Amino acid sequence: MRHWEKSDEELLKECDWYAGRASGPGGQKRNKTHSAINIIHTPTKVSAIANEHRMQGENRRLALKRLRMQLMLEFRDEIDVNIFILPDYVQQQIDNKGKLRVNVKNELYLQITALMLDLMYTFHGEVAPCAKCLGITTTNFINLLSENDKVWTAARRIRDQFGHHALKAK
Numbered sequence: 001m002r003h004w005e006k007s008d009e010e011l012l013k014e015c016d017w018y019a020g021r022a023s024g025p026g027g028q029k030r031n032k033t034h035s036a037i038n039i040i041h042t043p044t045k046v047s048a049i050a051n052e053h054r055m056q057g058e059n060r061r062l063a064l065k066r067l068r069m070q071l072m073l074e075f076r077d078e079i080d081v082n083i084f085i086l087p088d089y090v091q092q093q094i095d096n097k098g099k100l101r102v103n104v105k106n107e108l109y110l111q112i113t114a115l116m117l118d119l120m121y122t123f124h125g126e127v128a129p130c131a132k133c134l135g136i137t138t139t140n141f142i143n144l145l146s147e148n149d150k151v152w153t154a155a156r157r158i159r160d161q162f163g164h165h166a167l168k169a170k
Contacts, residue, residue, distance in 0.1 A: 003043070003044065004072040018039075019034040020051075035055060035059055037063040039067050046067065076121040076158070078118070087111075098135070100144060125161065125163075
């Protein structure tokens, strides 16, 4: 199990977190309380910050969510394509027109995005074989990557790593 896939409790056991004061607008309460949260995943040194809310608990939840995303974006696993089977959780997100549809609010977003990036890593940045593994078009694959700036940057980093030109969003 990868770090970002762990339960909140398991992931928090691997983290240090610090509370501080948030700066900027938000009234007296925000500027007087230690509601901003900085969470650091100790084994990897990946961190995330949240300070939008006045309540420390809300910022802690948001920082943990951001940490999961950051961990997912940072670390890749190679997939054995010889035994790869399209996971049910991906198949369920493909509509009747054959398009994979998932957005950041979907509870499966991190899993699907991680799979897409892992496939890109496995295929050395080539997009077409990744899309083929998922049973979708390359356009659909690229469009899904480009919907989130951080995911798009991670995909471009993989392509750079293997000496490919940058992708262009459709």
